[in-house]
Amino acid sequence: MSRLIRNTAILAKIEPVYGADAVPTGAANAMLVSTLSINPLNAQNVDRNNIRPFLGGDEQLVGSRYVEMGFDVELVGAGTLGIAPAWGPLLRACGFAEVITAGVRVDYVPISTGFESATIYWYDDGVLHKGLGARGTASLKLSVGEKPVISCKFVCLYGGIGVAAAPTADLEEWQVPEIVLDANSGKLMWGATHATATPPALVGGDSYPSKGLTIDLGITSPFQALLGGESVPITERKVTGAVQLELTAAQEVAAMAAVLATAKTSLGMIHGTVAGSRVAVFMPGVQRIEPSKEDLNGARMIGYKLLVNPITGNDEIRIATSF
Template identity: 40%
Template sequence: MAKSTKKTLLLAKIQTAAGTDASPTAAANAILLRNVTATPLSAEYVERALIRPYMGNSGQIPTTKYAQIEGEVELAGSGAAGTAPAWGPLLRACGFAETVTASTDVTYAPISGNFELLTLHYYLDGLFHKIVDARGTVSFDITAKGIPFMRFRFMGAYSPITDQSNPTGADYSAFMKPLGVNKTNTPTWSLDSYTGCLQALTFDVANQIEWRSYISCEGAEITNRQPTGNLVLQLPSITDLNWPSLVLTAAEKALSITHGTTAGNIVTVNLPKTQLTNPSYSDDNNLAMLNLDLNINPGQGNDEIEIVLT
């Protein structure tokens, strides 16, 4: 019987110990996502390289196995200031620390060690995939006339895929309805002191995820991060924004954007030390646009990205 990709369910929960299934449930840990891409079994192989008196393949032996999954989650708050969002566990498993100040805000900032682990239960119309010890990376897209979103990619330990009915009672009520990106819903942004017409901000945390496989030891490791991004804005005058000077002097400037206007659903992204590179022009319905690549650099360390929910 054919399987339907519409009947997809993902559950996610932070683990308390390595190698231990956190046992997420549909009622408490369902993830509202879109554009899912699953690689249920990834493997690395070694050639046998046999020498025989005839030509042909010698065959390969699998030496490692793991699972991967990607998907997008809409960027919105939790509905209450000082309450962590439902997507918080995903960001934590991408190398971010979560700091909750009750009734005030929730802040996410990158870390460089002691990365948390995530259990993922992925159901595809009666096929059950269990992924434990997962870690990942994430990118952000805030583009005018669109829905802001995060795209996550996780890697974790493979478990045998089994036939198992999708659990019922998935509760997505903790995911707030997102707001479209526009002048009203995205009230402020700035690059240093400049606040002209912005079309898009995208950036990638760009964690380097490696599947470590040794004797008596294997798992997904975050071995580095090199965040980059891109700005697309209406081409300004040099008086308003001297971008050639910023590019040529390798100046590091603060970049910030706030999306949302109602307490509990306001998300602010701060990139305190952003270096502009690779400028180019583009066209948007006969309007000249400026494209700038971004290197998102740390200051004192673990401070290159700050995501604040208020």
């Protein structure tokens, strides 16, 4: 009988102790996911290469091993002011701190020490893959005409595999997102300031028609094979992004001057119309690089890659939600 990809359940829970199974449950830690990928055994195998009096191959010895997991979750708030969304543990395992302002909002801000990790259970129609000490990276995709998503990629310590039926997944916490459209999304605001009012707002600045915003958090989290200390440390973060803008001739020329001058500016966006489910992204030090000419149904668009830099440290991006 065929096993079905539809019969997949993914659970994720923050670990109190690094690499120790946090035992996530379907009732409390279920993820609502799409676009799945898993490498259940990435092993650094070793060839034996023994010399024998005949031709032929030799076994490989299974060396250090780890698990890679990837999936998308919908980028939407918890539906209640100041309540952490169900995807919060995923960003926490990507080197972000979760800052809750009760009854107001939840912010995710980057950190450079004290990183958390997660246990991820991946139920694949009768088979359970355990990923321990999971850390990774993510991309935010707020593209016009599409649902907003966080695309996650994790590296995990190999926690074993076994026959196990998936638990009942409680997905009631997951809210329905709004499509990124003009009616649902604020404009991309350049040069604005981020006012942490209730709700948060972008004040001042300029806006141009755009195709939305994509951000790559750029977290480096390699598997480290050490005797007595296997781990997945977070060793670097370089946030980047991309935009496509509709500019007048004068605006394109002015933007090119900013590119040539290595100028930095702020960039922010607020998405959503439902209180408690909105999401905001703010970056205070964005440099535009590599301008390109793009075609949108015969109309001229100007594309830019973005370098998202910190100003004073651990402030290059702020993701606010549940406001």
